[in-house]
Amino acid sequence: MKLIVLGASGWIGSHIVAEAKSRGHEITALVRAHDKYDVPNVTVKSFDLNDASDNLSALISDETVFVAAIGGRALGNHEIVKNTAKRLLNELPNTSIERLLWVGGAGSLEVAPNLKLIDTPEFPAEYKDEAIAQGEALDVFKHSSSPLNWTFISPAAEIFPGDKLNQYRTGAEQLITDEQGNSRISVADYAVAFVDEIEKAAHINKRMGVAY
Known part of the structure; x- marks a missing residue:
């Protein structure tokens, strides 16, 4: 598949890129600092969500899957999360994009x-603040009349650096916990679940939870 990834240089976004690339998918990365992003075999394009003059649609060629891994913590502009959800649902149907997969939060579970x-x-x-912003974005998706197919993928309550185990469980609106009551997933296995969903399209227009 051909993917375009907004937030490809971030912690979660970079893991999704690595996992998708390892499976042979073609990737275009949208990043603010074009000159600082150097990942082999990934097409790089400059895009700044904070710049209203940046034309998103012009950056999309023939990709069919759009991945959004963004947040407002770095600059403290949490409203960008909800606003980006609205923007993507509005603009992407006029491009080659068929599906939008969103890196969500756990707070609304x-x-x-x-x-x-x-x-x-x-x-x-x-x-x-970050959790509230992601909850607002989820509400945008759930109440949208956009023809675009979307999937909002919530990680466990704790997402941490760790080795890839290639195992996880999925849920819907409820927080997934283990026998000890913990809700955890490594960022590597979150990326595995994320790319699995890209390939399988099992949760169209739904929220999906991921945890061990």
Whole structure:
């Protein structure tokens, strides 16, 4: 497949690129600092979400899958998350893109009926703004009338650097936990699950959760 990846230089985005590339997919990376991104066999194009004059559609040629791995933590502009979801749902149907896969958050997953992870006392305060922003983006997707097929992929409550085990479980709106009550996934195995979904298209217009 031909993929275009927004946020390819980020922590999660770079793992998705590496996993997709290892499976033979063709990748175009959209990054702010074109000169600082040097990944073999990846086409690189400059794009800055913070620059309203940047024409996204002009950067898409014949790719069919768009991957978005963005957040507002670095610059503190969390509103960019929801706004980007709206922008992609609006602009991508006019291009060759057939599917949008979004790196989501875990905060909006339910830990009990009508109780989201973000609303529990244990949720870290430093991640709250980011989690709220991802929850707003999810609402954008769920209430969209865009013809574009989307998938919002939430990691476990804890996503960490770690070796690839090539194993994971998937869910929907509920937080996935193990027998000890932990919700964890390595970034490498999150990328495995993400690229599996690119290839299998098993969660069209749905949220998908991923954890061990």
